[in-house]
Amino acid sequence: MSDLAIVLLLLVSAIVMFALGRPRMDAVALVMIVALPLTGVIDVGDALAGFADPNIVLIGALFVVGEALVRTGIAQRLGDWLVRKAGRSEARLIVLLMVVVAGIGSFMSSTGVVAIFIPIVLRIARNASIPAGRLMMPLSVAALLSGMMTLVATAPNLVVHGELMRNGLEGFGFFAFTPFGLPLLALAILYMLVAKKFLGRSAAPSDVLERPTLGHFVTAYGLDGREHRFSVRPGSPLVGNSLSAFDLRGSVGINIIAIERATRFGRQLLRPRAESRIEAGDVMLIDAKSPELDMDEVAARYGLDRLALGNIYFGDRSQEIGLAELLVSPDSRLVGKTVVDARLRSATDLVAIGIRRGREAIGGPLTEVVFHAGDPILVIGPWRAITRVPQGPERLILLNTPVEIEDVAPASHRAPHAALILLVTVALMASGVVPNVIAALLGCLMFGFFGCIDMNAAYRSIHWQTLILIVGMLPFSIALQRTGGIDIVADWLLAILGGSSPRVVLATLFALTAVLGLFISNTATAVLMAPVALALAGALNVSPYPLAMTVALAASAAFMTPVSSPVNTLVVGPGNYRFFDFVMIGVPFTLVALAVTILLVPVLLPF
Template identity: 30%
Template sequence: MPDLQSIMVLVVVVAAMILFITEKLRVDLIALCVLLALIILGLVGHNQALYGFANQATATIVAMFVLSAGLDRAGLVEWLARRLDRLAGKTEPRLIIVICIAIAFLSAFMINTAAVAVFIPITIVLAKSRKISASRVLMPLSFASQFGGVCTLIGTSTNILVNSIAVDKGMDAFTFFEFAPLGLAMTVVGIIYLISARGLLPKRKAGEQQVDRYHLADYLAELQVTKKSSLIGTTWIKSKLKQNEKVNLIKFIRNDKATTKPPKTKMREGDILLLHGNMDTLIAMQDKYKLRLHAKAKMDDKKISSDEIKLIEVLIPPQSKLVDHTLQTFEFFRRFGCIVFAVQRRGKIIRDRVAEINLKDGDTLLLEAGKDVVSRLLKSRDLIVTNELTELYVRKDKAIVALFVFLTVITLTVLHIIPILVAALIGAIGMVLGRCLTLEEAYEAIDWKIIFLLGGILPLGLAMEQSGAALWMTNTILSPFLNLGPVVVLAVLYIITAILTESMSNSAAAIILAPIGLSVATTMNVDPRPFLVAITFAASTSFATPIGYQTNTMVYSPGGYRFTDYTRVGAPLNLIFWGLAVLLIPLLWPF
């Protein structure tokens, strides 16, 4: 039986995992709650409370965000993406191969969410020009960014994190390209799988001969009944709208209050219908039933069909300031000069009014915008415009500086001249001093959610080890496998990490399982390095759900995917990588 301190740590671990999986709170808030619980319960000392924030992994990841932003701002990533048109040929397999190789290469050296953000609109355009569904290439784009991320020490935050844990325990640091042999093997096998198993990739309407501009079927729009509407005097149940249109009534609002019996309430002028359905249908209904978009901000009553107004589809990326804000609190109209026609969240029906929806990364907004504000949207770091492309703009003088700074960081790290933390900090400061980005842009480039996640959750790993909870979990969960040898234990650790990563933060999964990996190695009297590598790779490659990895979430809406699409395509790939890891890790990192 574990002692009282171990039991308290285990309770905190279980509570944290439940919160991460259910997504009741933001991951960074969960991490801070975990930290507070550890301090109050006396599971970490006051001198250890800031261990996560002072950890070299956290500082290195901060620097890598800035370094990646410098490359992005200089236009180098977009320049490379635009060159793919000539290489991609005309066939779907070749397009997938070229995109996968390009994004895997970039993701090995920069934060993959930044690379994927640039590639999403370009990939959609490349697919559309070849009359290929975007859903056939966006999922491979996300998966390949993860292939590349496991090829180098800086490819993902998890790699940097586990390396820091190893160094803290007195182990030798992982070298810059130490993960490369296994990472490259997974990249090659992964691309071969995506090509040979193309039949599993979904084919949505976006790639048919007649391209559906708004290929997402589950938008939420807020339409108001006008005095000329044919719906006045009828109920929802008896209306032609209910009978003829494939839309669902989510809320019926009158005088700013939801009615108690929406389907049976007779409609009046000014009533607001919160409708959920296909966007083309929702747009057509405005003229057909004399409804109008309900929004506090209007644009001189110009019709959507006007040449002066465009419908722009935008995606909210993970680092957007819109995340966890409503359109009202963010003052969306004042900032961008356009109104939100509808909001879409894959896999969930939103029941709040459009202006009151608490926005999440991965949400898609359909904007009614004047031509003069499109350029402002394209330049925004808070939105990714998925159905428009900005003009390619490479700041040549800054591109040379950014490339020089980047290559300097790689050289200093690979040749072991200075530690990776120092090299990354030199790179981040070099990007700012070289004016590749301003200091304000550098701050904006940092995903503070990940930083606070690490700051709050890293002490949990410390508490697990200090209290003996990690050793108890090893003896309890893995005891049936300990006598079967280290390879079997490695296989079990990998699959446990992979399953956890599909449902919670990959960094959190790695932090919770790394102490167990170290404890297993001590118990079996073997080198812990292979176990840490297994945990790193399993936590950095998540394919079976759209929530297991940020890039999966980013392509979820633009690809029009369903949750099960990821399971069908990604689960077999997870199993293939599992087998590959179990086969190659003991050869590359002997016990």
């Protein structure tokens, strides 16, 4: 058997295993790393060369960059902004959702972006009474299109860029993909505004809503109407004094949940303590349970100005503080003590704002209510304090946390640093002052230095399966080139196309790449098709750049089936989609992407 036949047999075996999903893709890649040197076509150094490829290091660094954006809350803040701006308008929501997702996905993993936005979109759909299926497909389409925005947006772009470099050519610039991605995004938005009516005919599975939300706690414990925001006037008697000097909880019956104070980077949320001193301009977040309490009279007495409220029960500050339901165990020190005597805040940084007996919440002020064993109590405070409850000496059991805890960014106070570092990193990549991989690694080091991410989180963020998949498929490119397989495919395409126009060549290359992407990952598709594109360009004696760009764009056009990309797979459950939904929506838009590619590529990248 010839060397080429052996390599092709291994390649077909890999494709079949990819299509079947057994074993997992990275395991298949490892098998091929071991098998290819045994053929004698390539040596061990060639098989492992991918581990030394700068683009592999760059992809790994970009996973860390994405995690830093999540941990500092930048991605979630954009999601919150989306909720505020979109309101209940479904059309506006789709437009803003797709723009935001495509924008974020330009600098981090599209799979990671979708994972972040699925719970956000589910909450939006629930609050706006929109079927989740009408929003999940726009989410996945926008995430895929984000791969067409920048060089570092998706692994296939870097694979094609690396193939150009390995052939002694200049690679693509950082924004080389943007002129193609932006028109496609605009068309995708218009397309989804029409196509949404064919989606969401059945509700999403109920299990995604089983966990309570902040809203559920507000309803169960009767918190609605109890939240207040007051600004401290310069002449207030509170200014310059500690909270203990006034004992507002004991004397007035109000709980100060937190204090907002202006800083150079916006407003910081402070934990109120007995020794905390109030400054003019501070904003006090207050819970007042007593229905007889006249808050206007309290404001006049202490020199406070009432401010407008945000989301339900301080939900707009859910990155810093949250609600949780605790259970008082029989051996807890709280048993037999009143809420005031228990001094829960001093011990845990949490404030008890609700207690249930049976199925009903206790009405009236809680100051003199005595804790009983088995009482469910609702507390508010920093998320970090909530997660520490099970290890605390108070013997409290963490009964329930809302779904919003999953969106909390542990380094949200570092968001300004993260935004600045991201801008510097992108600027370095776009300017070409240093190689892209060096710019990304510098960004990672700066994220670590400024506390946006720690080493453990950085290592956990790297999607090693993706890196192994790319490394495992790269030897096929080398093996096919050495055995003449790439030239055979190029000659075959040349024979089929004959004297066809350049646009027909691009259309054929796009279609072949997109069809191959139905069976294997878009990254593996790019690894196989990039050298074919360059060989075809050499045979046609034309510039390799339009053909290489076509392969990259086609690799990201994985709209047609739920298994074409992990992005699609993620939204199947929350959107309650069928296989045919992707075919119905994805095939027409793939044709749109094909048309845009063959129209724009020859204009912007002449042959």
